[in-house]
Each structure stands twice: as C-alpha cells, then as structure tokens.
Amino acid sequence: MDVKLITITSDDFEQLRTDLINTVREELAKANVGGLGADEYLTSKEVCEELGISSRQFQKYRDERRIAFSQFGRKIYVRRGDLNAFIASHRIASRYEQ
DSSP, X not given: OOOOOOOOXXXXXXXXXXXXXXXXXXXXXXXXXXXXXXXXXXXXXXXXXXXXXXXXXXXXXXXXXXXXXXEETTEEEEEHHHHHHHHHHTXXXXXXXX
C-alpha cells in the first residue's frame, strides 16, 4: 500500500470540514423523513416557521384535522413524522414523473 502525504492550508481544511459537515447533515435529514427524527416534537411556532404559515392558518389546519397534533393544556405539539407526512401528502409531482 502506497501512503501519500498531502498538505493543505488551514483555510482549505476548514472549508473542507464545513462542506463535509453540511453534506452529512443534509443526508441525515433526508434519511430522517419518517425515520429516527420522526419522534421529535415541534412546537406550534416551529411548525408555522417550517411551513411558512401564520398561527391562524395552523389553527385552521388543526380544526380541519389536516395535521395530527398533541395538546397538553394550551400547548400544541406536532411530531416531526406527522409534519413530514403532511408535507409529502401535498407534494405535486412534475409532469415527467410517473
């Protein structure tokens, strides 16, 4: 086995490290759709921010039972998996998909 030594600047190393971390995070996020992160609970505020909707619109979705949620007193929580399922159910396929 041939071993080679490569020298890079600290700036290049940090950029490589950052790119690698971001790539790993993206891949983990893709893998967590309905996976390990599915049991994470989000607050109403986090759901509204993620969907880009107002709290009133989120209230309407809950009233219409479009998104599954849990309520403890006045606090509302949504499982990450349920939110991902809601988003996936509203996916519009391209005309090239079969």
